[in-house]
Amino acid sequence: MLDSTQPLYWLNAEFLENQRDSNDPAASLLFFPGIVASASSIGFSRPTMSLLAEAYASAGFSGRVWFENTNRSEAYVPRLLELVLQHGGWYEFSPAEIVDKTTYRVLTLG
Helix, strand or coil: CECCCCCCCCCCHHHHHHCCCCCCCCCEEEEECCCCCCCCCCCCHHHHHHHHHHHHHHCCCCEEEEECCCCCHHHCHHHHHHHHHHHHCCCCCCCCCCCCCCCCCCCCCC
8 A cells, every 4th residue: 555656657646636535635545556356355455455454543544545446356346445444343434436447448469
């Protein structure tokens, strides 16, 4: 998890900065550059996310968490994040919402 998107050159930093919480402009904006998981939630992503959520909750953090997901992972990554937060009970949160979408294309050469 990153608290700065500067190292992530492929992101539109201006767009993300404009998405800050207008009610609390000083609130942190955290970004998951990638969440590697399987659709069955088997693996290390859930315990890793739980550890981070618990650490941030212990420090009194509140803010917005941004994450990328592809056309495949959009079916389970938002739900995985919600499961982690519900299980831990550290935060009240709103459901994940799509704020931007990129369409990928492929050209097949024969």
